[in-house]
Amino acid sequence: MSATALNTTARGRRSRGEGTPGDGESTGGGGTGGRGGPGRRAGAGRGRMPAWAWWTVCSLIAVMFLLPLVALLVTVVKTPQAAAASPPAYLPHGISTENFEALADSREGLWRYVWNSLLVSLGTVLLTVTVSTLAGYGFARFRFPLRSALFGTVLLCMMIPFQAILTPLYMVLRFLHLQNSLIGLVFVYATFQLPISVFLMRNSFEQIPRALPESAQIDGCSTLSSLWRVLLPVVRPGAVSVALFAFFSAWNEFLAALVLLSDEAKFTLPIFLTVLASGQLGTIDWGVLEAGVLVTMVPCAVIFLILQRYYVRGLVAGSVK
């Protein structure tokens, strides 16, 4: 459905060969349609692979990327005994849901961990989007003392990853009684999403013509309602990117959750996987563990495939600029 969405990154790229010259227009970049046909032909001649070779190479690589996932899918539908067989059979004998049933009944029950992960991820998304929208708006459109110093402080987080301040972070959360709490995790995740998010939101606000909110204010809107009614719709793509980053990072984060959560009933999915992997007497129930891996991966894949346009655009914009 969205197989071509990654094309959104083709900023300023003019089409070659049979493409129409109009391709460049979607980018808003420096695509000057004036460069003529001869150039394109030369481009086509300068080493573009023949279609069959290109398809073969790319397909082979794609197969290599997909094989681990295919192996995963094939294995989780085996019976637990078949999943533990050595050496493993390539294909299952029929479809079994036993691994998932066992997974659903594991420890506090799978849904508890899915719920925890959802809570943390959505909480992080909500907090990150709210805080970074406000801050992006403030940084982009208001003058106040120390503005660039404060902006620099927020960006500093990007330079200093939380892994490096993990130990005192744990102490701070313990002091605030937010240790062993999903809400504490939300605050940590949101904070470390802020630099990139504030940066993206500030850029989004800066791209809006200055006249827009002022005219709204003259019409009697307050700062916030002009933000809400006039500006937000314009910066929505940026906000969606920010939300996606926040979601993926919170859903997948491992180290902070490992350190900060001590109560098994509060574990998020990635930490739940470690519980599945530490079976009694060192034995791992591979079928159940890999079913857990699949459950952890599926939401990411689905959300990415649906919204990859926003995700990729934000990723490139956030990194390259």
Next chain:
Amino acid sequence: MTAISQGPGAAGVGRPRRARRGAWARGGPARGGLARRRSLTGLLLISPALLLVAVFFLAPLCLTVWMSLHTWPLLGSPEWTGLDNYLAIPGDRTFRNALDYTVLYTVIITPLLLVTGLGLAYLVRDRRRGVGLFRTVWFLPYVFGFASAAYLFLWLFDSSVGFVDRVLVDLHLSDAPVQWMNAADSATTAVLAMVVWKVVGFQMLLLMAGLQSIPDEVNEAALMDGSGRWSTLLRITLPLLRRHIALVLVFSVSGSMLAFEQFYIMTGGGPGNETLTVVQWIYNSSFANFQLGYGSALSVLLLALLMAINGVQLYLLRERD
């Protein structure tokens, strides 16, 4: 009731900001009321972001240094020991090995990702039929978490139930299943496979954006001058890609220096301590040995190291502009 106990903390964080604002207001009576109000509004808008950064980033950052000067047990009370923790670092063989290994890992994975990423980016840089599909498939693993990807590959590389050994044996590439995790070299190989699979899509994306920003004419002119394809790549394309390459390097160097999940899950630092990384050792010092002061001292060292690396990278980036 705990809300009250949090009161002083929150007020404490808020106070300097209010004071600053007051001082500024007093200092600038000449400005119009509107300007001052807008300035206030701006500060208010960014205050939630500042609050988060202050509590969950700046406070732990400062605390790292403070804790590193103490014997700071997880339980019980800290005791000032000055520079003792720092003086113990040179004699900590485990840390030296971990640092060596982490640097080695970084030195291996970084060019590996760069070259693979560049190769993939070359293949999908042009807009053509099917290109979006391949970009999407190759990028897909990037959205999965390190934890789930590591558990997937832990299973794939398992010597009794994993598919990798099954395939190697079936293809007669190996007589018996390889015990991947029993030796440092093979364990590292397994981790490298996982990391390349998971993150190379991101490198591809950034480098693709870079390639697309190079005007066709540049390459074409070089080819017409009679340069070979390799020399065009080396003399023209790569220099023009410098900024994007530097960016890719920043991501992969700082990411690998902070590597944790893939080793914690796949190798556990073993065999012996041979694949122990720096962050893993900090984690162990703080949360397995409960020597939080020492863990903090190591964190300060890691921070200094990362700042130095980042500084060099920024310098390289700046040079071009």
Next chain:
Amino acid sequence: MSRGPRRPPRRRGIRALLALVICAVLTATAAGCGGDGGRAGGPVTLSMWARSDQAGFMDTVVEAFNREHPDVRVELTLLPSGNYVQKLGVAVASGAGPDLASIDLVYVPFFASSGVLADITDRAAGLAELGRLSRTHLDQGLYENRRYALPFTGDASVMFYNKDLFRRAGLDPERPPGTWEEFLDAARRISGLGEDYHGYHFSGRCGGCNIFTLAPFVWAAGGQVVEGEAGAERPVVGEDPAVAQALELYRTMWREGLMTPQSAADTGAQALTLFGGGRVGMYATGSFAVDEIHTTYPDLDFGVTPIPGPEGGGSSFAGGDDIAITSDSDHQDAAWTFLSWAVSPRTQQMISESGPVPVHTDVALGAYSERGPEYAALAQALVNGRTVRSVQENALFNAGTSPWATMIAQSVFGEDPDSVAHAVAQAQDDMANILSRG
């Protein structure tokens, strides 16, 4: 108050928003540390933590207690053994710990010294059984002359040997090796039976296994690995010649090919399978292996003997768990009910039926020993055994990264003829380094 009529709405809007954010923060904070709920009426509920590898008997113990005590209910949580201490430490540090914790006795000095365990000196003084409980377990629970834990379950390291292989190698199966010379001789003869046969196996990549099984070789040679009281301990692995002697013994066996090739990589997972396979002559381990072998390898004819000293004598690591009440627990009395019940001969008798060696010496040397010679040997080993006292036991010995584990791997498998001397000196430095920092 007297602001212009048109402006206030805007500022109020922002104020409201800010107030909202702050409220959210505060509410969240309150929710984050919510109390533990009402506890009026009904039986007192105690939470208890134990390691997952004790699942086999811990459930039975807790069920029996709950059956006999209608007014107290113990709820058992099993945590992964690999990071039990870490989880317990982090939990008690944040006030989220259990009421009762069953703790591997090597870690008890750490918890006792850090003030998170309830002082039970006075209660324990009135306990009739106290004098007849395992000495090592009791000692581990003492810190600065106050008592913080009681013995709970026992284990002891002994040498398992395959009687069939002894017979085939021309050795007397009823006369296991009593000196290092005899030990080496037995290993040589068994290795001589064929290419697949090996005299000995040990888990070369497992610090915890080797504090349990290699330290007794050191003790039996009159040496030790740390000296002094927990909290003021000093490593002596590089100074005490017995450590180097024991390592040389292992090194000789490795270089002569008397050990299984798997010894170099085994993290503990392969050991029992190898011994059970019937081609390994000797292997040192603990009580759990007795029942495991009886059920999984019923045809294996094996014997159990103390870990020998160089000129005779023997030693053993007396391990297992102590049980303690956390100082944060709101139910000290109910928790004590469990402790005093746990050390009673009747309970110990019941626990020992499902695996562990009883920590009550009357039971250990009585009913438990009567079950067979291998049980009697284990009971003796527990009574005569020793242990390691250190507040950094994990970092020094048990952890995969420990100087102890590194020292063993380098000494036994190292290529250099000076490997042992080099490794013990390095371990001495590294251990001192660990104790010097915090």
